Amino acid sequence: MRRSSALLPALLLPALTLAACVPTQSRGPDYSALSGNYVGTASLGPIPAPYQLLLNVNGRTGRADGVLTRTSNGNVYSASGTFRPFDANSGMIDLKLFSTSRxxxxxxxxVQGDKLDGFLKTGVLTFTVKLSRSRPPQPNQTQPNQTVPVSGNTGTRSVPTPSSSVTVETTQTETTTSVPVYVIPTPVTPPHP
Structure with a gap:
């Protein structure tokens, strides 16, 4: 009996040492660059319908999910399924679409680069899907940062030029005031059904 209990630590030590060396996650590419907002059409023959897909890809777990919206009528489908990588920049998604609970x-x-090409099947109909990733414009890339001098009680200072302005007329007939309006684009995400 003593012999087997003395031998147990000697056998477990190499196994525990090897288990500590095994990584907990894959060190391969994570494919998160394929995630994003894809916009385009799904066509049944010559009849295209506009669609938008908010896609989230996790290459380490092999999962993909998102929200598919037919923008012409507002139908929203939650999507979940699998992702299979082909190479470092592309892969295949297989998603099940749900409307409410069915x-x-x-x-x-x-999915390859900024393109998503495939097939959408609903009942007996099969649509050809061609979507492209849309990227929101960066604020610094759309308009150079310009400043205009503004005088006040503390002297002259520079204020950034707004991207648009609104003219507000007061009740006085001699004075009009221009009020700057700063527009910050915000991404719109459809609600999950």
């Missing part, structure tokens, strides 16, 4: 169809597509 399955409404499937989306199978190849």
């Amino acid at each position: 399955q409404a169809g499937t989306l199978s597509a190849r």
Whole structure:
């Protein structure tokens, strides 16, 4: 009996040492660059319908999910399924689409760079899907930062030029005031059903 209990630590030590060396996550690419907002059409023959897909890809877990919206009528589908990588910059998604709690169809597509091409199946109909990733404009890239001098009680100071302005007329007939309006673009995400 003493012999087997003395031998147990000697056998477990190499196994525990090797287990500590095993990584907990894959060190391969995570494919998060394929995630994003894709906009385009799904066509049934010559009839295209506008669609938008907010896609989240996790290459380490092999999962993909998102929200598919038919923008012409506002139909929204939650999507979840698998992601299979092809190479470092592309892969295949197979998503089940749900409307409320029932399955409404499937989306199978190849995602490569900024393109998503595949098929949307709903019931007996199969649509050809062609979507492109849309990127929001960066504020510094859309308009150079310009300043205009403004005089006040403390002297002259520089104020950034707004991207647009609104003219407000007061009740006095001699004075009009221009009020700057700063527009900050915000991404719109459709609600989950």
